[in-house]
Amino acid sequence: MAFQMIYLKHGQHILRNVAVSFCNKVANFSSHANNAVVKKEQNTSALYVSGNKATTTFSVLSPYLDFTKHFQDIGRLEANVKLRGLDTDVRKLSSMWTELKEKESEKEKLEKERTSIAKRMKDRAKLKDKNVKEMEEFKKQGKEIREQLKSITQEIWDLEEKAVIGALQMPNVLHKSTHEYDKELFKLFERPKYDFQARSHVELGRIYQELEFIDASPTAYYLKGRLAVLELACNDYFLTNFRSHGYLLHSNPDFAKAVIVEGCGVNIDERVFALGSHESDTDSNLQYLVGGGSLQAFAAYFTKQVISNPECLPQKLITVGRHYTPPKVLDNPGLFFTGQSTAVNALVLFPSQTIGEELLLNEVLMALVQSYARLNLHFRLTQYSAQRLEPQESAAIGLEMLSPHTGEYHEVGRISLYGDFISRRLWTLSKTSASSANFLSMIHIKICHVSRLLALIMENGQKEDGSYQIPKCLTTYVDKL
Template sequence: MVHLPTFIARHLLTTAKYYTFRRSISALYITGDKAKKNYAPLQPYMDFEGTLNSLASLEDSIKARGLQINLNEIKAKYEKFNSLQSQIKQAEAERDSVSNKLREITKAGAATKDEIEKLKQSGVELRNHLKTLKTQSYPIEEDFVHSFLSLPNTLHPECPQNNFEKLLYRSPTARCEQQQPTHLAKKDLIRFIKNDRYYLLGTPAEFDVYSMQALTNYFVEKGGFMQMSNPDFVRLVLLEASATPLEHYHLVQEEDKPSEINRAYLTGGATFEGFLGAFARLVVYPTSLPLPCVAAGRSYEIVPNTSGLPDSLFTATQSNAVQTFVATRTAEEAYEQMEKILNLAVDFYKELRIHFRITYADASTLTNAECLRANIEMYSPAEQRYICVGRVSNYSDYVSKRIMFCIRGKNNYAFPHLVGGPVLYTTRLIALLIENGLKLEDCKLLGDREVRDEEGAAGLNEFKDLFK
């Protein structure tokens, strides 16, 4: 059996260009001068006063993440922006006052021609002044808001700092300390050409599919998760909303060139970003939360190779994956759901009877949207280091505010706290199981071979019946 993970995706990746580029405008926030030519699908919620008046936790987050952000500079931009907005409101109020006065005296018929002309002239001057103020404000507004949107999430109290990882769980199975050959040495099982082109042969090809299905079914049946099917492509606005670095995914070169802010990226359906389109601008009742979802599919995340070792399945751009996504009402519930996901993942990985651990990642490795991340890691005897085979992140209400995902209250709206992550990357898991000497054909996740053969034959016959 041959598994071709790049059957359609390889063609998509050849038309997708991996590079970063400087954009003149943001897809997430569009100022008035650019709104005539560009459609704004989202208007993020931004609490300027609340954020900039409590800077202590934000300063700690920026420092722990190693970001070069000057909060005093952003605050100065806000004061300048706020000053101009006050001038605009004042000019609008004065213009409305003149219009109302002109309407009243004209209706009463008590004004002279000179008085009417004087009021009209005053209205014209105020209109021109207002136009000038707005023209001046657009670049100042854009500069400030884009700087504001670049601010990171505040860190969760459990998030470790100063290049430190916090161990949460270690499986009782001892890890293989003896140096082992790399998984790429198994030429009869893996044919690796480059990060976006590889082939799994025989049992690994079956394991790639069945392990993904097994974990998805476990989350649905045991955890009460709702299975979803997400698109493989995500527009730029959702990447900006989730503060995802653009270099994490491939930019798709489309035949009909979209506008600069409407570009598509190839992410895969089993990604956090893949869920956002379904929840953007959605309003839910508190009684519908928590809302646990899971999706099985592809992940095309570009993994930077910082180890100095040759590329392998550990750095492959493409993988089957299982992605979780949970919306909750409060920060406490989000933390509980994160623990629930991790507990379900532990049950799954225990079945493999191989050493693994779960750690909280250091703040410096988090994206701007994450406030806490737990990594599920297995040891590679070939590379003598731990490899991340899955992760779960806490985003608090940072992303939901930016995509306007709201909870309807009696008198106001609140924003859900989001938790989720890819709890399984099948390609990395297969590579680690091979290196640790596990026989994939003996793995329980594959189930009974006769049953699998019957299911496969039934599926093939069903497919053939479509063409009769």
């Protein structure tokens, strides 16, 4: 089903498979697949299987479920939710969680009492002179406890559907650096100025026939000629820069199961393409098209993993792959709003107890800023407000570049702090001793959203005749292709 994207260089054809048609076909029926999931009970989860479904549903994993400390500071949680612009009733959720823990404690006591009665009955049965009345009393007590256990188990299952799944849907705790408003950290280089009316990258691409949008979807496109080669050059450029900072090349899958997507805290109904499912598929078996250049693809590799050698940490990994996400804008063709793009992404895993998050963040910022500074194009670094964060993020810093045509900034890079939010859900740990392990912290770096960068290079480097200049640091990579 995939189209072939044609690259032209010196009259030669360089072919690369691009799932434009496939991506748009997924987009067309993804809403149906997502709606099918939503039409089930509202409180369903691929990540967590409640007790009443445990005998009929296979559980890939069960997240670490200790929210008692999480709910201790209700005021902080309410402020967290309010800053994010959510309407979650934290106090009600906390109350249900407390009730669930009380019910579980009550059930545990009943289990112990039942075991004690069974033992006493067994001991009495061994005696030659059995007390029939006493044995009947034991049986009566046992029957009453069984009925109580049956009732309280159902109550626990009902609470699990609301309390546990509700708690799993809570966003990450905000980092101390995250506030109510965006904070511009700094800018580099002057905004571009022209003696003529700045054109859009769509118009510039048409002049030299380097960019073509097709009718399959407003977000389906061909890159051709020099622009196609420039995409490959951007990949090589950012890969080279980050590998010089100690990042290791990693290969990721394009697909992820629902349990991984939900484990990453990603909103399945809005942020990913759902693939068609068979009626026999369970929630956890549903597949999503995320692309190898995505957080979910990285997280899948480290799910249920224990890094036994602490000397291997921090792990610094980088990949180049496709990135798929349902576009928010469908009636405005352009590389800023594509449903698919090549992406250069990186992931850093580290034990927060022994390695400082701030130190690693500074190293990541240095590598990212150095890479973009060499382009000699205007950009700014912004600490995002709570409302601009994804649920799994505790803090995020965006690297944004200006579109001279619209006067708006567009994110081309993003640094996301997660802490151990994802590792607790997907069981990513490192050993600290022979008998203990700790959950790892994560920093995800969207180094480059390539389609957006191509558009911004075209617009920022444009000339009056419709041509555009490529940054000098990329010409070396272009010439090698």
